[in-house]
Amino acid sequence: MANIKVMNRVTKQELEQLYLTELKSTREIAIKYSCDKTTILDLLRKYKIPVRNKGGGGKKHVLFIEINGVQVESKECTGCKMVKPLTEYDIGTKGAGGRQPKCRLCRRSYYSENKIAILKKARAYYYKNKSQITLKRSLNYYTNKDRLLAIRREEYYLNREERQQKARKYYAFRKSIVTAKERLKRKLNPEKYRAKERERYPRRKEQRKHYHKTYYQNNQLAIKLNVKRRKTKVRELPFQLTVQNWLDIQERFGQECALSPHRKDLTMEHFIPVSWGHGGTYRGNVYPVHCRINRSKSATNPFVWAERSDVKNLIDLQKWNRLVMILAQENNLKVDEFRRFVDWCESNKRTVEQIKSDPRTSLEIWKSSSPYILNNDDIIEDF
Ligand SMILES: [Zn+2]
Known part of the structure; x- marks a missing residue:
């Protein structure tokens, strides 16, 4: 029986070298000794070598390579098998170094090749578990509301100019649609908007005063000329x-x-x-x-x-x-x-x-x- 033959042939040191140091999979080792991978698994258990979880052959190790004289953290991509710095990988919990197992280029090409299927799958998953997902999201939102709002506010003020420019561009592009939508909203909910205005008016009094004053100061001549x-x-x-x-x-x-x-x-x-x-x-x-x-x-x-x-x-x-x-x-x-x-x-x-x-x-x-x-x-x- 091949089983016993292999067991006698492979020593513990050899297996440790292949499985733990070189990170070969049981399948790869089995091919080397031309036996079934279950034989190798049995052997691992016999030698009391801890068995890794199924699939992927375990995490790739983070290595250091030299780029322009600087030591850079890097690892091997499971797609193209090239050693690239960690910055070439998207952030993710799946792979070593807190990055995705596949490099960005590999992931991108995979996505563009399978875009329709991926989106279809994601959409199907979303609609199947919609209530659960929305519940989870809203729960997450309400438990972390203050923190999330603070982050959003900070992000807004950091990119304020850019955001405002974008909004202005968007508004100019779709002005008629936006205003029509807004008008419809107000028509459908007049009480709500009136209440909002009533609440806002005294609150923004000072702001309004300041705005009118500065507008007049800056455009005094134009205003007078208009008269x-x-x-x-x-x-x-x-x-x-x-x-x-x-x-x-x-x-x-x-x-x-x-x-x-x-x-x-x-x-x-x-x-x-x-x-x-x-x-x-x-x-x-x-x-x-x-x-x-x-x-x-x-x-x-x-x-x-x-x-x-x-x-x-x-x-x-x-x-x-x-x-x-x-x-x-x-x-x-x-x-x-x-x-x-x-x-x-x-x-x-x-x-x-x-x-x-x-x-x-x-x-x-x-x-x-x-x-x-x-x-x-x-x-x-x-x-
Ligand atoms: Zn790659």
Whole structure:
């Protein structure tokens, strides 16, 4: 009988060398001695050698290999049989060193080759044991709630920027769907959302206050310009002024009132009053002045206003001349032309309906009207 023959042939030292040191499996040893693996098992028991658990041939040992002169923990992959550093393995409790038995590449290729089958199996398992799994998960969640939430919060704050960016991107991509979903939710549960709002409102009062305050501080100019835009648009007049334009204009007047040395309480003034139905809000018609000067001028003709005795004490004549020159330049007109244009505007005031019916700007209308052509003919005749 082969059984006894083998038993007599293999010594204890030989078997220990093969099974314990070289970590050969009983099957591999059996092939070597051309016998059945149960014979080897019997032999192991006879020699009182501890038998390993079934399957896999036991854990691979963690070895040290040298990479770039550094000793690195590594082990043999059970898939490709190559010795690789532990960092090449996914974390897992199955293998040695707290890593998976197969290297990442092997696992990945196995997954991609058997993806459908794996997913099918996992899904089948999930639906078969759904109640048990969900129970286990919720139990785990509630017993470790504080810890889990703390981890989640910490993770959120660590990757806050990235998270917010992602969320913003996702929102922009699916905006209509997201808002529709949210609206539907609110429609189905109005009481719940109202209660939520009621609870939130006083709690976030301070936060809201702070937000509005900082928003106003950061966008002060844009907000003020928007007010002007609305006022200009109500009269159907053109609005062509960016925040940068207005900053440039203020810079041009040295951050001062355009007509006095005041540096505070400045407001935007329209040279041609908006109430005339002419001009509008654009570079050639607006400039910064002190609020008192603004109030004094209001809707009067600026050239008439500037010659009034009470105004002469209020404004600087040199500054006035400079302002008129700048505005004329912005409108591509000579100073006397500009004055004639303003006078024409005063004597040809328009209602909102009239402005609506003619899309041309005041300057364009004036240029195509008789006084402008007549005057220019005069000049030509003079030469
Ligand atoms: Zn491998």
